[in-house]
Amino acid sequence: MAEYGVVQEGFRRKRYQEILSDMQSRARANFGGTINTDTNKPFGKFLDIHAWELAMLWETAEHVYNCIAIDTASNAALDRIAKYKNIKRKMETFATSDSIKVSGTASTIIPSGFIVGKGDGTTYSTTSSAVIPLEGYALVFVECNYPGSRGNAEIGDVNAIITPITGIDSVTNIRAIVNGQDFEIDSVLRQRYKETVGGLSTVDSLRAAVMEVEGVVSTIVIENPSMAIDEYGNPPKSFQVFVHGGEDEDIAQAILASKAAGVQAYGTTIIEAIDMNGYSHEIGFTRANVIMIQVKVTITRDQFWPYDGVEQIKKNILEYIGGVGPDGTQYAGLKVNQSVVRNYINSAIWPVGGLVDVNVELAKEGEVLSDQNIIIGEFEIARTSFDIIEVVLQ
Numbered sequence: 001m002a003e004y005g006v007v008q009e010g011f012r013r014k015r016y017q018e019i020l021s022d023m024q025s026r027a028r029a030n031f032g033g034t035i036n037t038d039t040n041k042p043f044g045k046f047l048d049i050h051a052w053e054l055a056m057l058w059e060t061a062e063h064v065y066n067c068i069a070i071d072t073a074s075n076a077a078l079d080r081i082a083k084y085k086n087i088k089r090k091m092e093t094f095a096t097s098d099s100i101k102v103s104g105t106a107s108t109i110i111p112s113g114f115i116v117g118k119g120d121g122t123t124y125s126t127t128s129s130a131v132i133p134l135e136g137y138a139l140v141f142v143e144c145n146y147p148g149s150r151g152n153a154e155i156g157d158v159n160a161i162i163t164p165i166t167g168i169d170s171v172t173n174i175r176a177i178v179n180g181q182d183f184e185i186d187s188v189l190r191q192r193y194k195e196t197v198g199g200l201s202t203v204d205s206l207r208a209a210v211m212e213v214e215g216v217v218s219t220i221v222i223e224n225p226s227m228a229i230d231e232y233g234n235p236p237k238s239f240q241v242f243v244h245g246g247e248d249e250d251i252a253q254a255i256l257a258s259k260a261a262g263v264q265a266y267g268t269t270i271i272e273a274i275d276m277n278g279y280s281h282e283i284g285f286t287r288a289n290v291i292m293i294q295v296k297v298t299i300t301r302d303q304f305w306p307y308d309g310v311e312q313i314k315k316n317i318l319e320y321i322g323g324v325g326p327d328g329t330q331y332a333g334l335k336v337n338q339s340v341v342r343n344y345i346n347s348a349i350w351p352v353g354g355l356v357d358v359n360v361e362l363a364k365e366g367e368v369l370s371d372q373n374i375i376i377g378e379f380e381i382a383r384t385s386f387d388i389i390e391v392v393l394q
Contacts, residue, residue, distance in 0.1 A: 016055035095151025095180030108167030115162035151180035201260035209258035216246035238264035292365035305354030340374040
């Protein structure tokens with residue numbers, strides 16, 4: 001049986017004929033095989049009307065699905081995606097020029113609204129009045145009467161006098177006109193988005209770029225905009241990325257692609273990253289200090305305790321704190337500078353079921369267990385593992 005909607009390959013729309021066919025089959029199943037579903041008959045027309053409306057809803061659903069991807073989004077949806085790289089669709093503009101040479105008799109007034117044009121019928125109007133001086137010509141400012149690139153012109157293209165005035169003999173543009181801009185269509189905006197590397201060179205964009213690196217689970221960025229070494233040891237005009245997870249080389253390349261030119265990427269780990277031109281750059285970042293958390297859970301059970309309850313509890317705790325499971329699965333868990341809270345661990349345990357009472361004790365690995373939360377430092381990250389999670393059954 002065919003699957004519709006969001007499937008593994010993307011979105012599969014159920015089309016009108018498929019909807020109608022299914023509705024006719026359902027009608028025969030419910031009302032008997034003799035029911036007449038011919039679209040020329042009353043009941044068939046009823047099915048046809050509803051199938052058509054449902055087909056339109058499926059088209060809308062497909063369009064909404066396509067709005068999330070740069071290759072399929074259009075119109076306003078594409079505009080919203082472009083904002084992620086600080087790109088805005090270019091609107092149409094009117095070409096202007098301050099280099100229209102109007103020649104004629106001295107003292108002749110060139111009024112505002114005087115119209116000149118090109119051979120293709122494109123016209124321009126002066127936006128203010130002027131007077132031809134003794135030299136016999138004046139340079140005036142004009143704006144095209146049509147938006148877009150139609151108003152652009154090569155030198156000498158604007159040579160027609162559309163509103164004849166006594167004393168004005170000729171006009172010409174002595175410089176090219178190039179600032180007329182068409183409305184940017186979807187295909188052009190989409191291509192510009194793809195050709196734009198990274199976004200703004202801000203703390204947020206740096207963090208976003210590093211978070212996209214495979215394996216990275218948490219990162220923070222500290223910048224030093226001053227001319228002195230800051231409290232974190234960052235040199236003047238630098239930033240430091242604290243990160244957990246991911247490969248060193250991938251992280252360095254992500255930082256290089258997003259950082260501003262001339263600003264130092266400082267850190268305890270230094271990697272040589274290569275730019276698009278093949279030049280090497282020293283990129284620094286710092287690994288967050290991993291704090292392993294020991295957990296002891298004492299459980300009082302009832303008859304509903306599941307056979308795999310211990311494994312479920314350990315897995316739920318691992319998902320909350322973060323770490324690598326026995327099967328190699330990496331759980332993101334807590335972020336840098338997030339403390340370990342006993343109440344959250346309790347909340348993760350109770351859904352297992354079959355529990356009467358739960359007591360949670362915590363400690364940094366190697367320290368004494370207690371019923372206190374574990375405070376994690378500014379550039380530290382908490383992790384745990386099955387080996388240091390103990391479940392005691394009572």
